Amino acid sequence: MFARRLLCSALIATGLAAAAPADARDLMVVGFGGGFQDNARKHLFQGYARASGAAVKDDVYNGEMAKIVSMVKARDVTWDVVMVEAPELVRGCEDGTFEKLNWNVIDRNKFVGGGTVACGAGAVGWGVTLFYDQKRIADGPKSYAELWDTKKFPGKRSFRYTPKTTLEIALMADGVPFHDVYKVLATKAGQDRAFTALDRIKGDIVWWRSGAQPLQFVASGEVAYAVGFVGRTARAAGEGAAYPLLWPTLLYSFDYWAVVKGSPNTAEAMKLINYMTEPAPLLALAQDWAVSPATKAVADDPAVRARNPGMVANHAEVGLSISTEFWVEYGEDLEKRFNAWAAR
Amino acid sequence: MTRTKALAVALMAPAVVVVILVLVVPLLVGFATAVRDPELRVALPRTAELLRAWDGRGVPEEPVFAALAQEVRAAEGAQALGALSRRLNFERSGMRGLLLRTARAELVAPYSMALPAVDARWGEPATWTMLRRASLGVTPLYLLRSVDLDVAADGSVVAQPEEEAVFVKLFRRTLVIALEVTITTLLVAYPAAYAMARLPGAWARLATVLVLVPFWVSIMVRTTAWFILLQREGPVNALLLALQVVDHPLQLIFTRVAVILAMVHVLLPFAILPMLGVMKRIDPRLARASASLGATQWQHFLRVYLPLSLPGVGAGGLMIFMLAMGFYITPALVGGTGDQMVSTFITEYTTATLNWGMAAALAVLLLAMTAAVVGLAVLLVPRLRARTA
Amino acid sequence: MIGVVLTRAWLGLVLLFLIAPLLVVVPLSFSSGEVLTLPMPGFSLRWYEDFFTSGRWLVATRNSFVVGLHTAAFATLLGTLAAFGMFLWGRVPRLPAGLLSLPLVVPSVIAGVAMYFAFALVGLTNTLAGLILAHTVLALPYVVVTVLASLQGFDRTQLRAATSLGAPFPVVLRRVVLPQIAPAVAAGGLFAFATSFDELIVALFIAGPEQFTLPRQMLAGLREFLSPTITAAAVLLTLVSLLLLALHQAVWGRKGH
Numbered sequence: 001m002f003a004r005r006l007l008c009s010a011l012i013a014t015g016l017a018a019a020a021p022a023d024a025r026d027l028m029v030v031g032f033g034g035g036f037q038d039n040a041r042k043h044l045f046q047g048y049a050r051a052s053g054a055a056v057k058d059d060v061y062n063g064e065m066a067k068i069v070s071m072v073k074a075r076d077v078t079w080d081v082v083m084v085e086a087p088e089l090v091r092g093c094e095d096g097t098f099e100k101l102n103w104n105v106i107d108r109n110k111f112v113g114g115g116t117v118a119c120g121a122g123a124v125g126w127g128v129t130l131f132y133d134q135k136r137i138a139d140g141p142k143s144y145a146e147l148w149d150t151k152k153f154p155g156k157r158s159f160r161y162t163p164k165t166t167l168e169i170a171l172m173a174d175g176v177p178f179h180d181v182y183k184v185l186a187t188k189a190g191q192d193r194a195f196t197a198l199d200r201i202k203g204d205i206v207w208w209r210s211g212a213q214p215l216q217f218v219a220s221g222e223v224a225y226a227v228g229f230v231g232r233t234a235r236a237a238g239e240g241a242a243y244p245l246l247w248p249t250l251l252y253s254f255d256y257w258a259v260v261k262g263s264p265n266t267a268e269a270m271k272l273i274n275y276m277t278e279p280a281p282l283l284a285l286a287q288d289w290a291v292s293p294a295t296k297a298v299a300d301d302p303a304v305r306a307r308n309p310g311m312v313a314n315h316a317e318v319g320l321s322i323s324t325e326f327w328v329e330y331g332e333d334l335e336k337r338f339n340a341w342a343a344r
Numbered sequence: 345m346t347r348t349k350a351l352a353v354a355l356m357a358p359a360v361v362v363v364i365l366v367l368v369v370p371l372l373v374g375f376a377t378a379v380r381d382p383e384l385r386v387a388l389p390r391t392a393e394l395l396r397a398w399d400g401r402g403v404p405e406e407p408v409f410a411a412l413a414q415e416v417r418a419a420e421g422a423q424a425l426g427a428l429s430r431r432l433n434f435e436r437s438g439m440r441g442l443l444l445r446t447a448r449a450e451l452v453a454p455y456s457m458a459l460p461a462v463d464a465r466w467g468e469p470a471t472w473t474m475l476r477r478a479s480l481g482v483t484p485l486y487l488l489r490s491v492d493l494d495v496a497a498d499g500s501v502v503a504q505p506e507e508e509a510v511f512v513k514l515f516r517r518t519l520v521i522a523l524e525v526t527i528t529t530l531l532v533a534y535p536a537a538y539a540m541a542r543l544p545g546a547w548a549r550l551a552t553v554l555v556l557v558p559f560w561v562s563i564m565v566r567t568t569a570w571f572i573l574l575q576r577e578g579p580v581n582a583l584l585l586a587l588q589v590v591d592h593p594l595q596l597i598f599t600r601v602a603v604i605l606a607m608v609h610v611l612l613p614f615a616i617l618p619m620l621g622v623m624k625r626i627d628p629r630l631a632r633a634s635a636s637l638g639a640t641q642w643q644h645f646l647r648v649y650l651p652l653s654l655p656g657v658g659a660g661g662l663m664i665f666m667l668a669m670g671f672y673i674t675p676a677l678v679g680g681t682g683d684q685m686v687s688t689f690i691t692e693y694t695t696a697t698l699n700w701g702m703a704a705a706l707a708v709l710l711l712a713m714t715a716a717v718v719g720l721a722v723l724l725v726p727r728l729r730a731r732t733a
Numbered sequence: 734m735i736g737v738v739l740t741r742a743w744l745g746l747v748l749l750f751l752i753a754p755l756l757v758v759v760p761l762s763f764s765s766g767e768v769l770t771l772p773m774p775g776f777s778l779r780w781y782e783d784f785f786t787s788g789r790w791l792v793a794t795r796n797s798f799v800v801g802l803h804t805a806a807f808a809t810l811l812g813t814l815a816a817f818g819m820f821l822w823g824r825v826p827r828l829p830a831g832l833l834s835l836p837l838v839v840p841s842v843i844a845g846v847a848m849y850f851a852f853a854l855v856g857l858t859n860t861l862a863g864l865i866l867a868h869t870v871l872a873l874p875y876v877v878v879t880v881l882a883s884l885q886g887f888d889r890t891q892l893r894a895a896t897s898l899g900a901p902f903p904v905v906l907r908r909v910v911l912p913q914i915a916p917a918v919a920a921g922g923l924f925a926f927a928t929s930f931d932e933l934i935v936a937l938f939i940a941g942p943e944q945f946t947l948p949r950q951m952l953a954g955l956r957e958f959l960s961p962t963i964t965a966a967a968v969l970l971t972l973v974s975l976l977l978l979a980l981h982q983a984v985w986g987r988k989g990h
Contacts, residue, residue: 066698095426355818374847539740562931564948670840
């Protein structure tokens with residue numbers, strides 16, 4: 001009896017182990033979540049599913065490469081298409097984390113300048129801006145220099161837990177004009193200057209890691225000011241929150257679609273990326289969400305621009321374009337220094 | 345061995361084997377991860393072999409340069425080179441760029457001329473001695489970095505520069521938080537357990553169940569509760585404002601106070617229950633005996649009751665300290681950046697920064713530190729020895 | 734006398750401190766607002782509705798029960814056999830006892846990271862089987878301790894009597910021993926289930942999104958989505974814990990303390 005039960009348990013265990021790594025699985029798309037992904041699910045992921053008959057699922061991450069690198073290393077790739085920020089994409093491409101895209105399947109000519117790299121096809125523009133709740137604070141800081149004035153503007157400030165954007169902001173707050181930011185940040189003295197500027201407000205910083213957090217922090221009064229994803233801030237403002245959109249505090253870049261190296265669905269993933277960067281589904285998406293796609297026909301469409309005043313592309317000239325080249329070159333070292341600085 | 349003993353062994357074997365396979369072996373793998381250094385050998389096997397044979401003086405001969413140039417070139421865009429560049433960049437900033445530039449360069453023999461032409465660092469002995477150390481397969485680097493030490497270019501051990509020295513402080517902070525939490529929990533628990541041990545039957549059972557409830561409720565649920573309670577506009581601040589204790593909301597969440605409060609909440613049952621167990625076994629007639637000998641209640645407590653109840657305090661205290669040293673979720677959710685414990689960094693290195701060596705080295709040191717404090721306590725306090733033996 | 738009053742008042746405060754935070758979540762879970770703050774804008778069941786209609790939470794619930802039940806089954810089986818083995822040995826043997834108490838003393842972050850490295854080598858990360866194995870080991874000590882405690886009252890002569898009557902050992906174990914220690918076995922099983930059901934840290938390391946359990950999904954909810962659905966999940970999770978505690982008290986309560 002006991003022997004039989006033991007045998008049964010062993011069988012269940014091996015059955016579970018065998019059933020776990022399923023080879024034939026649905027296409028898995030992973031992005032940063034939020035309103036964009038909710039709308040992308042409807043128009044892009046499920047649009048492709050309807051058009052091709054393939055099943056598409058999606059999930060959320062915060063842009064950390066560790067998960068992707070370890071699944072590639074373990075040869076157990078459970079994500080197929082991932083939305084990646086530019087420097088991480090370029091580094092991951094060099095490190096063998098992402099597949100080179102197949103430009104026979106994906107039409108390279110439909111993108112705006114800089115809209116493609118070897119391992120990525122431009123998805124959407126994104127940006128961060130400073131915002132706060134005008135119901136609580138009638139007259140808040142209008143620039144990063146003012147944000148650093150903790151006497152005039154007391155309360156916690158929330159930034160994304162990463163040197164990218166945070167160091168640029170610190171330099172601008174310290175008086176560096178935005179066209180000089182990367183020149184200064186490329187020097188040891190400039191990096192010291194950025195960290196010294198951050199030191200001045202360190203006690204008032206609350207870090208965020210996922211895009212939903214700055215909105216929750218500001219909405220609940222936990223922090224007074226936050227630098228958060230502008231798409232989400234604009235959406236919340238559109239739904240009644242009293243958040244000013246301070247376009248001169250914009251820092252922006254592109255997110256790219258990439259294919260995880262060793263994905264069993266590589267061919268299907270290329271087709272999905274081509275579909276997601278076609279004008280038709282993006283135009284449909286633009287009806288519901290203020291996207292700034294890297295697809296020329298949509299990005300330049302005056303009707304789309306007029307309908308979505310919160311598009312990053314409409315404010316590119318007043319904001320700072322986050323330098324991919326800079327972060328590819330200095331990212332790893334500055335992350336190390338940033339983590340050590342934050343831990344102290 | 346008798347038949348009964350053989351049977352006993354056979355019955356214990358499955359559980360013991362499972363613990364060994366699922367916990368002991370992984371722990372050994374974890375310890376090994378702290379000193380393993382496979383990246384150079386995997387990415388550039390021939391270069392690694394030649395480097396190991398090299399005497400380490402000056403710069404190596406042409407064959408080493410040639411092997412490196414060819415293997416780096418062949419590995420461009422491969423996972424192994426990515427792993428190697430992360431590994432070397434961890435030891436010295438800028439190595440990633442050096443490797444990538446070299447992988448992309450068109451090189452012709454003699455490579456001992458061509459490589460330094462790509463980047464002057466290929467002409468420096470320090471670069472090559474570092475590569476030689478990385479070719480050995482084992483490295484003390486992760487363990488050294490975990491105590492803010494570093495390997496200098498000549499192989500000697502030096503202190504990390506001040507701006508990167510964070511771990512000694514982190515271990516000290518972890519120890520301080522664990523001790524603060526342990527002492528606070530014991531002080532809060534002792535009078536409560538004392539009262540519980542003297543409650544009449546039904547009340548005692550009710551109190552026991554109330555202590556057991558949080559013990560059974562998931563730590564995630566309890567931490568979520570504290571996360572909500574301590575918000576700027578959360579219930580605690582609302583209450584304080586309503587009672588006019590304060591006139592503006594206090595910063596509670598993301599502070600050390602929040603971490604200690606929530607940890608004490610999680611750990612209190614671990615203190616109350618063993619104390620209660622011991623206190624219930626103290627013979628109530630002892631009080632009368634003390635009184636008949638002329639002792640006051642206070643003297644009885646200090647001289648008789650307290651010493652008799654100490655084993656419960658010790659057992660609870662050890663358990664709490666061990667648990668507190670490894671706490672992750674509570675500091676991570678309700679603490680600020682300055683309240684994070686070693687566990688946060690172990691998790692961060694595993695799931696975000698992808699530096700398994702550092703994660704393993706920190707885990708090894710945390711385990712060693714916990715074991716050292718517990719061992720010291722058991723050695724110094726004879727009562728604990730009797731209890732744990 | 735004054736000492737009694739003071740310590741009882743203190744006990745009351747401590748019990749309030751232990752229980753009150755768990756109760757605060759309950760009203761919030763019925764809030765109609767999107768933000769986790771008081772005062773609540775209104776009453777609604779939307780977060781419970783969200784819990785029972787959202788794929789993530791349902792998958793997490795299923796995973797929690799699958800992992801919990803398997804863990805309880807394996808840990809109870811292995812733990813009961815081991816405890817009886819220790820009982821047969823006579824004096825509790827040091828080496829197995831030490832090994833079996835290891836899961837209690839190794840901080841869970843260290844166990845989690847070690848299992849993550851080792852499981853990655855054999856492809857057990859991101860699998861339910863890996864999570865079940867890990868939780869089985871974490872739950873084993875509780876089963877062993879409970880069953881061993883119950884065996885203290887077991888009369889050894891029964892064993893000799895039964896064997897001398899020709900009953901083979903498995904039959905003796907099932908017919909003679911098991912009925913007498915059944916409450917302890919059940920209590921151990923319940924505690925094993927609860928251990929797995931509440932476990933977060935090891936799951937954090939070795940479970941992928943497809944294997945998320947309820948606590949792990951709550952962490953994701955608190956960190957990444959910040960939806961008040963976590964309060965509904967917290968209330969439901971608490972109810973399951975209370976049910977388990979009640980069952981545990983019913984089969985084992987008074988003997989256990």
